[in-house]
Amino acid sequence: MAGKVWFVGAGPGDPELLTVKGRRLLEEAGAILFAGSLVDQAATLFAPPGCEIRDSKDMTLEEMSAWLLDQTARHATVVRLQTGDPGLYGALVEMTRPLTAAGIEWAVVPGVSSAFASMAAAGETLTLPEVTQTVILTRVAGRTPMPAGEELEALAAHRTTLCIFLSITLLHEVQRALRAAGWAEDAPIVVVQKASWPGEEKIVRGTLADIKKRCQAEKIASQAMIIASPTLGAADWPTLARSKLYDPAFGHRFRKASAASEETSA
Ligand code: SAH
Numbered sequence: 001m002a003g004k005v006w007f008v009g010a011g012p013g014d015p016e017l018l019t020v021k022g023r024r025l026l027e028e029a030g031a032i033l034f035a036g037s038l039v040d041q042a043a044t045l046f047a048p049p050g051c052e053i054r055d056s057k058d059m060t061l062e063e064m065s066a067w068l069l070d071q072t073a074r075h076a077t078v079v080r081l082q083t084g085d086p087g088l089y090g091a092l093v094e095m096t097r098p099l100t101a102a103g104i105e106w107a108v109v110p111g112v113s114s115a116f117a118s119m120a121a122a123g124e125t126l127t128l129p130e131v132t133q134t135v136i137l138t139r140v141a142g143r144t145p146m147p148a149g150e151e152l153e154a155l156a157a158h159r160t161t162l163c164i165f166l167s168i169t170l171l172h173e174v175q176r177a178l179r180a181a182g183w184a185e186d187a188p189i190v191v192v193q194k195a196s197w198p199g200e201e202k203i204v205r206g207t208l209a210d211i212k213k214r215c216q217a218e219k220i221a222s223q224a225m226i227i228a229s230p231t232l233g234a235a236d237w238p239t240l241a242r243s244k245l246y247d248p249a250f251g252h253r254f255r256k257a258s259a260a261s262e263e264t265s266a
Pocket of ligand 1: 012013038082083084085086087088089090112113114115117118164165166167192193194195196197222223224225226
């Protein structure tokens with residue numbers, strides 16, 4: 001038998017945020033390799049009896065590839081369960097290449113990224129008409145260096161929504177970069193730890209000036225998303241530019257613009 005390996009996005013933590021397809025594959029899986037503490041609940045909840053379940057937290061990439069490959073000899077469906085979406089900081093290519101080289105079929109099932117779950121938890125929006133229409137998913141350099149031109153300082157100059165992964169222990173570096181890019185000291189920043197985890201989610205709101213102190217006070221040092229965005233707090237703004245999509249004067253594929261509202265808004 002030559003089974004297929006599915007790289008399944010587990011979502012941000014809440015097992016209910018798995019996709020229907022991801023859940024079906026877990027229910028059919030003969031073997032599941034899951035990524036550390038972030039997704040074990042989903043793996044054990046939906047895995048069938050007798051399924052081989054292995055935590056990858058103490059394995060090297062080579063060992064993970066070898067394990068997946070080995071399982072395809074015994075099982076039709078082998079799942080590699082990853083946090084959020086497998087294509088974001090998921091070492092996906094490093095794991096798929098050895099499978100391709102061995103002639104093993106594989107496919108990716110997308111997942112709800114923690115960037116989206118964090119904004120959802122905070123009740124915030126990633127984009128807002130006439131404020132920002134762009135989202136940058138990034139990180140600051142840790143042991144992995146940033147490619148030239150992708151330094152946070154350069155990206156922050158665009159004044160878009162910034163979802164900053166893997167950087168909670170480098171908050172000082174985030175602050176430095178935003179200041180260097182000209183963000184104001186009172187620019188709002190939200191940090192969400194364990195977004196969507198039932199009973200464990202923490203949301204810390206602050207500004208460029210005080211976000212680090214606030215996170216320290218809440219003892220947030222891991223599994224957290226930093227979001228800096230000119231959209232934060234928009235729910236409480238006194239005035240808001242209206243989204244063109246819902247503006248009665250704006251026709252689109254599913255609705256004709258109304259002449260009357262065009263006149264009144266002109
Ligand atoms: N593929 C994942 C990201 C993996 S990198 C995704 O799409 O979300 C790991 C980083 O993701 C963490 O350092 C943290 O910044 C973020 N992260 C993962 N799960 C999170 C959660 N539930 N809440 C907040 N941030 C989370």
